[in-house]
Amino acid sequence: MSFLTLYLIFFKIGLFTIGGGLAALPLLQNEAMKRQWFSQAEFFHMVAVSESTPGPIGVNMATYIGWDYAGIAGSLVATFGLVSPSLIIIILIARYFFHFNEKPLVQSALSGLRPAVTGLIATAAFNVLTVAVFPIQTFRENGLWGELFDPATLILFVLIVAAYVKWKAHPVFYVAAAAAAGMIFL
Amino acid sequence: MDSPKIHLNELYFLFFKIGSVTFGGGYTMLPMLDRELSEKRRWVTEEELLDYYAIGQSTPGIIAINTATFVGYKTAGIPGAIAATLGMVSPSLIIIILIAAFLRNFNEVPLVQKALKGVNIAVAVLLIFSVWKFAQKTVKDIPGFLICLTAFLAVGFGGISPIPVVALSAFLGIVIPILKRRKK
Numbered sequence: 589m590s591f592l593t594l595y596l597i598f599f600k601i602g603l604f605t606i607g608g609g610l611a612a613l614p615l616l617q618n619e620a621m622k623r624q625w626f627s628q629a630e631f632f633h634m635v636a637v638s639e640s641t642p643g644p645i646g647v648n649m650a651t652y653i654g655w656d657y658a659g660i661a662g663s664l665v666a667t668f669g670l671v672s673p674s675l676i677i678i679i680l681i682a683r684y685f686f687h688f689n690e691k692p693l694v695q696s697a698l699s700g701l702r703p704a705v706t707g708l709i710a711t712a713a714f715n716v717l718t719v720a721v722f723p724i725q726t727f728r729e730n731g732l733w734g735e736l737f738d739p740a741t742l743i744l745f746v747l748i749v750a751a752y753v754k755w756k757a758h759p760v761f762y763v764a765a766a767a768a769a770g771m772i773f774l
Numbered sequence: 775m776d777s778p779k780i781h782l783n784e785l786y787f788l789f790f791k792i793g794s795v796t797f798g799g800g801y802t803m804l805p806m807l808d809r810e811l812s813e814k815r816r817w818v819t820e821e822e823l824l825d826y827y828a829i830g831q832s833t834p835g836i837i838a839i840n841t842a843t844f845v846g847y848k849t850a851g852i853p854g855a856i857a858a859t860l861g862m863v864s865p866s867l868i869i870i871i872l873i874a875a876f877l878r879n880f881n882e883v884p885l886v887q888k889a890l891k892g893v894n895i896a897v898a899v900l901l902i903f904s905v906w907k908f909a910q911k912t913v914k915d916i917p918g919f920l921i922c923l924t925a926f927l928a929v930g931f932g933g934i935s936p937i938p939v940v941a942l943s944a945f946l947g948i949v950i951p952i953l954k955r956r957k958k
Binding site for chain 2: 604639671717774
């Protein structure tokens with residue numbers, strides 16, 4: 589398989605993924621299994637690494653698979669393949685958007701759209717909350733109240749909320765402090 | 775833009791920074807974008823960020839990249855779109871290549887798992903405050919509140935794709951004012 593093929597495979601994945609990087613996973617898995625790049629277990633390991641490192645999950649996955657296929661060059665080719673559709677499509681849309689976005693009709697449409705996107709952010713917040721702070725899924729599986737309301741987790745959660753209300757510092761500060769606190773107390 | 779070149783560097787490194795401290799991508803980078811782009815630099819308003827998310831969510835491509843590309847285009851045209859996108863993917867490239875080459879069991883290190891648990895708690899807090907802030911900015915009346923709540927319930931609990939929700943809310947944004955005028 590050539591670099592061009594690798595590029596095109598990831599271009600296709602980028603083109604058919606709509607929404608978050610998680611939406612790209614089934615497509616990635618499909619391509620990988622079809623070409624026997626790696627086993628199911630290896631794929632899940634890659635997903636775990638991609639979820640536990642900074643950066644969008646889809647991009648992390650593309651970089652990882654590209655590396656396994658052809659080292660640094662493979663990483664670059666796969667990742668640029670994945671983001672190429674975004675670049676092309678968003679640039680085309682943005683051009684039109686900034687042409688029309690001052691029009692009253694578009695402004696009205698946006699006035700309806702913005703509360704909806706706020707609702708979508710609320711969904712994302714709820715999802716992170718029910719994994720990181722109140723792990724509902726784990727509770728359903730094992731029924732342990734102690735895991736649903738873990739004292740150390742709750743204390744850290746309340747402390748971060750209090751620190752945010754008090755200082756309103758840069759988000760990076762809270763992420764770094766929470767990582768350090770997690771290593772020590774969780 | 776007095777010096778586009780400096781601006782492109784700034785865009786690249788700004789998104790490099792955001793990409794290297796955002797876990798999960800997509801919506802989880804919103805608090806960082808808001809802080810860096812709206813509050814600190816005033817390159818985009820908070821409302822505009824939401825518009826880009828709406829479009830990034832409903833078009834092909836990964837939402838984190840789509841939104842970065844959009845912001846880059848807004849601030850510095852096509853070169854800006856490319857600079858922002860490259861900045862966004864650079865940390866992933868560096869970190870994942872290092873892990874794939876030297877530390878393949880990185881995610882199984884207990885200390886890493888504990889740090890991540892902490893990080894996710896912070897991400898949850900930051901997102902909750904973002905929701906609060908954006909709700910104050912965007913939810914101005916009862917229809918707006920209903921749109922926000924319905925979007926939350928439909929996507930969060932109804933398993934409905936965000937795309938029809940986004941499309942319908944844009945349609946309602948056009949129709950509701952017309953109906954209101956008719957009543958008067």
